[in-house]
Amino acid sequence: xxxxxxxxxxxxxxxxxxxxxxxxxxxxxxxxxxxxxxxxxxxxxxxxxxxxxxxxxxxxxxxxxxxxxxxxxxxxxxxxxxxxxxxx
Numbered sequence: 001x002x003x004x005x006x007x008x009x010x011x012x013x014x015x016x017x018x019x020x021x022x023x024x025x026x027x028x029x030x031x032x033x034x035x036x037x038x039x040x041x042x043x044x045x046x047x048x049x050x051x052x053x054x055x056x057x058x059x060x061x062x063x064x065x066x067x068x069x070x071x072x073x074x075x076x077x078x079x080x081x082x083x084x085x086x087x088x
Contacts, residue, residue: 005084011077019070026063032056 033056039045040053
């Protein structure tokens with residue numbers, strides 16, 4: 001059971017630490033999309049603004065999927081650690 005708790009702790013650390021970075025990147029990508037939308041409303045957009053908006057949306061969707069997977073890995077590690085330490 002010690003091996004399972006060590007593996008669980010490693011998965012938990014890697015999953016949640018990576019999820020924190022992905023969450024920061026996701027928030028930054030959302031702010032970039034919001035900035036692009038504001039520039040269209042204000043009238044400072046150029047001919048490539050729509051292209052940048054679609055790229056930003058695609059990047060945000062990809063980061064959201066990565067965030068969900070990283071959180072799932074962290075939760076799996078937490079569950080393994082929880083079971084291995086006898087709290088179940």
